[in-house]
Amino acid sequence: MSKAVLKADHLGITFGGLKAVTDFNAEIGEHELVGLIGPNGAGKTTIFNLLTGVYQPTEGSVYLDGKSMAGKKPHQMVKAGIARTFQNIRLFKDMTVIENVKVAFNQHMKYSVFGGMLRLPSFWKEEDGIDGKARELLRVFNMEDLAQNTAKNLPYGQQRKLEIARALATGAKVLLLDEPAAGMNPTETMELMNAIATIRERFGISIILIEHDMSLVMKICERIIVIDYGQIIATGTPAEVANNPKVIGAYLGE
Amino acid sequence: MKNSHKKAAASYAVNLVLVLLLFAALYFLVSSGTVNRYYADLISLVCINVTLAVSLNLVTGVLGQLVLGHAGFMLVGAYACALFTKSSALPISVSFPIGLVLAGLMSAVFGVVIGVPALRLRGDYLAIITLGFGEIIRVVANNLKITGGAMGLSGIQAIANRKNPAGMLPYAFFIAAAAIFISFAFARSRHGRAVIAIREDEIAAEASGINTTYYKLLAFVLAAFIAGVAGGLYAHHLGVIDPAKYDFNRSVEILIMVVLGGMGSITGSVISASVLTVLPEALRSFSNYRMLAYSIVLICVMLFRPTGLLGKYEFSLSGTVARFTGKKKPAAAGGVKGGGAQ
Numbered sequence: 001m002s003k004a005v006l007k008a009d010h011l012g013i014t015f016g017g018l019k020a021v022t023d024f025n026a027e028i029g030e031h032e033l034v035g036l037i038g039p040n041g042a043g044k045t046t047i048f049n050l051l052t053g054v055y056q057p058t059e060g061s062v063y064l065d066g067k068s069m070a071g072k073k074p075h076q077m078v079k080a081g082i083a084r085t086f087q088n089i090r091l092f093k094d095m096t097v098i099e100n101v102k103v104a105f106n107q108h109m110k111y112s113v114f115g116g117m118l119r120l121p122s123f124w125k126e127e128d129g130i131d132g133k134a135r136e137l138l139r140v141f142n143m144e145d146l147a148q149n150t151a152k153n154l155p156y157g158q159q160r161k162l163e164i165a166r167a168l169a170t171g172a173k174v175l176l177l178d179e180p181a182a183g184m185n186p187t188e189t190m191e192l193m194n195a196i197a198t199i200r201e202r203f204g205i206s207i208i209l210i211e212h213d214m215s216l217v218m219k220i221c222e223r224i225i226v227i228d229y230g231q232i233i234a235t236g237t238p239a240e241v242a243n244n245p246k247v248i249g250a251y252l253g254e
Numbered sequence: 255m256k257n258s259h260k261k262a263a264a265s266y267a268v269n270l271v272l273v274l275l276l277f278a279a280l281y282f283l284v285s286s287g288t289v290n291r292y293y294a295d296l297i298s299l300v301c302i303n304v305t306l307a308v309s310l311n312l313v314t315g316v317l318g319q320l321v322l323g324h325a326g327f328m329l330v331g332a333y334a335c336a337l338f339t340k341s342s343a344l345p346i347s348v349s350f351p352i353g354l355v356l357a358g359l360m361s362a363v364f365g366v367v368i369g370v371p372a373l374r375l376r377g378d379y380l381a382i383i384t385l386g387f388g389e390i391i392r393v394v395a396n397n398l399k400i401t402g403g404a405m406g407l408s409g410i411q412a413i414a415n416r417k418n419p420a421g422m423l424p425y426a427f428f429i430a431a432a433a434i435f436i437s438f439a440f441a442r443s444r445h446g447r448a449v450i451a452i453r454e455d456e457i458a459a460e461a462s463g464i465n466t467t468y469y470k471l472l473a474f475v476l477a478a479f480i481a482g483v484a485g486g487l488y489a490h491h492l493g494v495i496d497p498a499k500y501d502f503n504r505s506v507e508i509l510i511m512v513v514l515g516g517m518g519s520i521t522g523s524v525i526s527a528s529v530l531t532v533l534p535e536a537l538r539s540f541s542n543y544r545m546l547a548y549s550i551v552l553i554c555v556m557l558f559r560p561t562g563l564l565g566k567y568e569f570s571l572s573g574t575v576a577r578f579t580g581k582k583k584p585a586a587a588g589g590v591k592g593g594g595a596q
Contacts, residue, residue: 052461078463086461092454094566095447102444103451107463109444113472116443117436119266123443124259130444170463 005030005206006082006174010060011050012230020046021230024060028174033200033207035221035238037214039250043230044210045087048176051208052084053077064174079107083172085163087179087210093152097143100151100162101134104169134169140202141165141195157188161195168199174206175199181213189213193220218242226250265572272571273431280427285420294419295491300531301426302487305433307511307527308520309480312437314509315518316446317473318453320381323368323388324481325504329497330364330391331357331482332489333401336410339490346411350425354486361482364391365475373470376456388505395497406496413490426487433480438520438568440476449473514555516562521569526562 004027011024021043028034036044049055051062053074062069064080072080083104092100109130111122138144141161146154151162160180167175180196181189193216200207211217217224218238226234226241228250234241241247284294306328313321335353342349372383395401402408414422440446448469451459460466489495511530515522533551537544555563 074460075463075465078461083463084461086458090455090458090461092451092458094454095450099447103447103459103464104462106444106448111444113440113443113445113476116445117439119262119439124262126444128258166462 003030004028004063005032005065006051006208007063007066008047008051008060009063011047011057011062012059013046013050013055014058019230021050024050024227024230024232026225026232026235028206028208031200031204031206033196033209033220033222035217035224036208036210036227037212037217037224037241038227038233042227042250044227045178046230047227048084048178048208048210051077051176052082075107078170078172081171081173082176083167083170083174084176085160085167085178085180087182089156089159089163091151091159091163091166093150095151096147097149097151097154097162098131098134098138098147100166101137101169102130104166105130105133108171137165137169140198157184157191160184160188160192164195164199168203168205172205174208177207177209177211179210179212181211181216189216192216196220261572269571277424277427277431281420281423284423285418287419291414291416291419294414294423296532296535298414298422298426298487298491300528301423301430302484302491303508303511303527303531304430304524305426305484305487306481306508307515307523308430308433308437309477309484310508311512311515311518311520311523312440312473312477312480314512315516315523316437316441316453317449317470318517319373319376319470319474320378320509321384321474321477322381322502322505322509323384323386323391324477324508325500325502326388326391327361327364327478327481328485328488328504329395329495329500331361331485332495332500333395333407334360334482335486336407336489336495337400339411340407340409346413350413350490354425354429354483357486358479358483361485362475362479364482365478366471369471369474369478373467373474385502385505389502392497392500395500401497402495404497406494406498407489408494410489410493410495412493422487422491426491429483429487433484434520434524436476436480441520445469445472510552514552514562516564516566518566519562519564519568521567522562522564525564 006028008024008026012022013020024047036047038044046055050057053069053072053076056071064082069077069080092103109126111126115122135144135147138147143158143161143165146158151159154162164177164180181192184192196207197220209217209221221238224236224238224241225232226247233246233250234244280297283289284297306324310321310324313319335357338353338356339346339349368387372380372387375383396404413425414420441450448459448464451462451464452466452469456466511527512523514530515526534544534548537547540547
């Protein structure tokens with residue numbers, strides 16, 4: 001495995017008396033695609049919330065490129081290079097497709113409030129640049145034609161893709177996808193798998209994926225982390241994990 | 255892309271010319287005495303209310319937060335401006351513009367002080383806390399010596415007088431025009447986009463790298479600034495400041511203008527602020543029944559158009575022209591509103 005981009009070191013969180021996640025250790029390498037699986041309520045999304053700063057861990061910490069991310073708020077995490085999508089799609093519903101993407105470019109834009117309000121040259125220059133970049137990104141997802149559509153009017157599969165495009169627009173090094181294939185039909189899932197493969201090629205980023213669709217996970221992930229009751233019960237290649245008795249036990253019951 | 259700049263520049267120019275023509279027409283009507291003082295005052299009042307509605311629309315429409323203390327910012331601006339012009343030795347034509355800027359700045363400072371704690375909350379909670387702050391400002395003004403206590407301030411130099419009935423018009427008109435342009439331009443800049451994203455989904459906005467605290471405060475303070483300037487105008491429009499006039503009811507009145515016009519639509523705010531200022535005056539001959547009629551109008555609009563008269567629609571000259579000349583399909587004209595001029 002190459003150098004670790006994202007590292008979780010003894011990560012844990014307690015809600016009152018409930019230990020939702022304990023002793024979560026993981027290293028995600030450059031350009032790696034890791035699956036995070038586990039039964040319902042195992043703590044997968046909680047781990048995502050810890051990695052993106054939504055929750056502050058009660059023990060351990062997260063490192064990005066060796067730097068501690070302790071105490072960072074979600075938007076600072078994004079700036080540092082960790083972006084995510086949500087289990088239940090969270091788009092800016094009444095904005096157009098291209099504006100959804102442009103919002104995520106905001107942190108890379110410089111012009112001031114007055115530059116924008118007075119329409120100074122800096123406004124036009126940057127807005128043009130961002131317009132081009134946003135369209136380019138939509139083209140990767142074959143969504144360029146939909147740029148002026150309102151986000152809420154897109155079909156479900158396209159909304160999922162738009163959410164990924166938006167996360168990519170932040171310029172992230174690590175992308176966390178929370179059940180990207182949930183609610184998709186097999187064709188849409190296929191299309192999504194291709195899209196994930198493409199962005200990994202083109203943007204050279206690391207991806208962590210929570211997914212219940214096992215065929216998808218087994219096919220595209222290089223490494224899988226299985227958790228149950230907030231603890232890692234197995235890690236390894238898809239084949240190793242699939243034959244691990246602990247994993248089978250967790251999913252099927254002893 | 256260069257083409258879009260030319261188009262934008264052209265549409266700004268056309269709008270500027272139209273605004274100037276409108277001003278020239280109004281100015282002529284007032285200064286020549288074609289319309290009497292009553293109507294001249296009414297025109298200025300419409301401009302002031304438009305400014306207020308447009309500023310509240312930034313918070314309620316663009317940021318999507320309910321604020322019930324907007325009159326408080328007006329009051330801060332009114333006192334700041336009036337106290338400055340009263341104490342300053344400069345001629346009123348100099349001290350008034352400076353006073354207006356001071357009014358905006360003072361009100362913006364209050365916006366920061368109130369916004370930092372208040373904007374941690376949202377929805378109903380934010381509404382209640384801003385209501386509280388609005389009342390606090392009024393009660394404090396009621397009890398301080400410098401603000402003249404419950405008597406308020408009087409003897410504020412009027413800008414429009416018998417000799418110069420159109421004195422107030424340029425200030426009120428161009429400030430309203432500037433408020434409209436600024437909030438339009440703000441909503442279509444990266445900052446406005448961030449603010450709208452927060453309205454749509456705060457968690458997703460944060461996950462897209464938007465510093466939500468900063469952008470919420472930005473919209474709030476900008477609205478407070480404009481409301482403060484409008485307050486300064488209002489003080490010099492009436493010539494007196496009576497703190498009781500800036501109470502909860504005044505805040506609600508501004509809010510109604512925004513909601514009725516359509517939250518998020520600047521055009522809507524402008525139209526409904528104008529109509530709701532003129533309507534009670536026009537209904538004066540019905541004396542006792544006029545507030546009843548006013549209320550019925552409000553109820554009907556909310557029943558039949560819950561999104562407000564215009565919803566989120568913005569009037570765009572270039573879009574309208576394109577629709578009539580058939581250059582663009584109506585669906586495409588909807589997209590023009592983003593780049594067109596208001």
